[in-house]
Amino acid sequence: MIAKQEAKIKLLEAGALIKKALHRRGFKKGIPGLVLLTDITYLPYGYSQMAYLSTILDASTGELLAHNLSTTLHLPLATDTIELLIRQRRLKLHPDAFLHSDQGSHLLE
Secondary structure (H helix, E strand, O other), X not given: OHHHHHHHHHHHXXXXXXXXXXXXXXXXXXXXXXXXXEEEEEEEEOOOEEEEEEEEEEOOOOOEEEEXXXXXXOHHHHHHHHHHHHOXXXXXXXXXXXXXXXXXXXXXX
8 A cells, every 4th residue: 555655646746747847848839639748757666666657748738648557667668558548539639749758768669
């Protein structure tokens, strides 16, 4: 139970950091669904354990569109997050939507 609480706190902290980074980089363009941002956040917990949070945010609204949590840092973490995004019925993306990653190394594995 403590590990879940620690992970939830880390998730909230990661979300706040991501919003600050978006603002500094000037990605807020005012067109919802056009620019999507993806990143992987490392979440240490317990004594020496690590969880990985893959997120996709709308750069315009700051809305979290999809997320995926894993204890392994492998390609399915990123691709499963994209699949979760695609499967959403409520989501309306711009016809020219694109996904941006600052590093992207996990997407190239």
